[in-house]
Amino acid sequence: MNAPSSPTEHQVLQRQQLYQEMSPLNLTPLWEVLHALVPVQPKSPCVPAYWNYDQVRPFLQRAGELISAEEAVRRVLILENPALRGKSAITQSLYAGLQLILPTEVAPSHRHTQSALRFIVEGQGAYTAVDGERTTMRPGDFIITPSWTWHDHGNEVNEPVVWLDGLDIPMISFLDAGFAENGSAKSQSVTQPEGSSFASYGHNMAPVRGDAPFGQTSPIFNYPYEKSREALHQMEQHTAIDPWDGFKLRFINPLSGGAPMPTIQPFMQRLPAGFDGKAWRQTDGAVYSVVEGKGSAHVSGPEGMVRFDFSARDHFVVPSWHTLQLQSATGCVLFSFSDRPVHQALGIHREERIS
Ligand code: GTQ
Numbered sequence: 001m002n003a004p005s006s007p008t009e010h011q012v013l014q015r016q017q018l019y020q021e022m023s024p025l026n027l028t029p030l031w032e033v034l035h036a037l038v039p040v041q042p043k044s045p046c047v048p049a050y051w052n053y054d055q056v057r058p059f060l061q062r063a064g065e066l067i068s069a070e071e072a073v074r075r076v077l078i079l080e081n082p083a084l085r086g087k088s089a090i091t092q093s094l095y096a097g098l099q100l101i102l103p104t105e106v107a108p109s110h111r112h113t114q115s116a117l118r119f120i121v122e123g124q125g126a127y128t129a130v131d132g133e134r135t136t137m138r139p140g141d142f143i144i145t146p147s148w149t150w151h152d153h154g155n156e157v158n159e160p161v162v163w164l165d166g167l168d169i170p171m172i173s174f175l176d177a178g179f180a181e182n183g184s185a186k187s188q189s190v191t192q193p194e195g196s197s198f199a200s201y202g203h204n205m206a207p208v209r210g211d212a213p214f215g216q217t218s219p220i221f222n223y224p225y226e227k228s229r230e231a232l233h234q235m236e237q238h239t240a241i242d243p244w245d246g247f248k249l250r251f252i253n254p255l256s257g258g259a260p261m262p263t264i265q266p267f268m269q270r271l272p273a274g275f276d277g278k279a280w281r282q283t284d285g286a287v288y289s290v291v292e293g294k295g296s297a298h299v300s301g302p303e304g305m306v307r308f309d310f311s312a313r314d315h316f317v318v319p320s321w322h323t324l325q326l327q328s329a330t331g332c333v334l335f336s337f338s339d340r341p342v343h344q345a346l347g348i349h350r351e352e353r354i355s
Pocket of ligand 1: 074076097099112116151165167
């Protein structure tokens with residue numbers, strides 16, 4: 001096919017005039033924007049970014065001195081993608097923040113249509129409550145707050161507790177589907193003994209009668225690190241290592257086998273000492289929280305290559321279709337989450353493993 005000939009100067013001027021005259025009717029010519037609307041491959045406006053916990057922690061501490069959890073409602077420092085400042089987003093679809101709760105504090109009860117995960121980063125003994133059940137937070141635990149469930153957080157121990165919040169806030173905002181309500185009481189009353197959800201759903205079995213208590217969201221409230229760490233250890237003993245991922249597991253909703261939340265898929269992976277991973281990329285942008293150990297991530301995209309040397313409690317984000325390569329000289333454990341369930345629901349998830 002011959003390439004179309006270039007427009008004459010006269011045609012260009014006439015076209016400009018056409019665009020100007022149709023503009024008051026809110027009309028725009030597709031052919032001027034088509035290439036950007038339907039890109040050859042994803043071109044995320046996000047950039048890779050890294051937050052060193054030792055640099056972040058003093059700001060959490062200062063926030064703790066200047067505002068109470070009650071006044072703030074949620075005392076959180078948002079991890080904003082440097083290319084999306086002001087949007088409260090770490091990727092186009094996901095939100096992440098570090099939440100601090102100090103001894104005796106309560107973050108009051110509310111509910112919203114956004115789904116949340118909590119990944120415990122520092123300290124232990126604070127609780128979060130969902131629909132009448134409390135769970136105690138320990139480092140490395142992955143905890144779910146399902147959409148539209150009442151939740152409050154509290155700290156009745158004598159140390160500060162910090163966790164990573166992962167929410168689908170930008171996605172729900174994009175869909176204009178956000179609703180929220182404040183609870184009438186500061187903390188909800190406890191109606192279930194701690195561990196009830198795990199007792200019923202946490203042993204590869206499920207109650208014979210009764211519906212999924214949280215719809216599409218997993219009925220397991222807290223996936224304790226003790227269990228996920230042991231699962232990774234067992235995997236390392238019994239299976240061959242994956243040259244891209246090391247040993248990587250996805251958390252599941254035991255009732256469906258799918259993601260624990262409709263919009264977010266969390267993962268836990270172990271890179272053994274000496275791991276030098278192969279490069280890969282995927283359409284779902286992912287947020288990482290370093291649980292144990294040290295390592296490095298090489299992330300490359302249109303803006304070039306960056307290298308993050310990470311250790312425990314650091315965070316980083318790998319945007320959509322950016323190449324990631326992980327290494328660890330001494331071994332490490334990484335938690336991560338992405339919007340993969342949405343890509344999969346739409347049938348557009350792509351992954352490329354580069355050898
Ligand atoms: O704990 O309910 O980081 O509603 C952002 C919004 C945490 C929460 C966040 C929230 C919460």
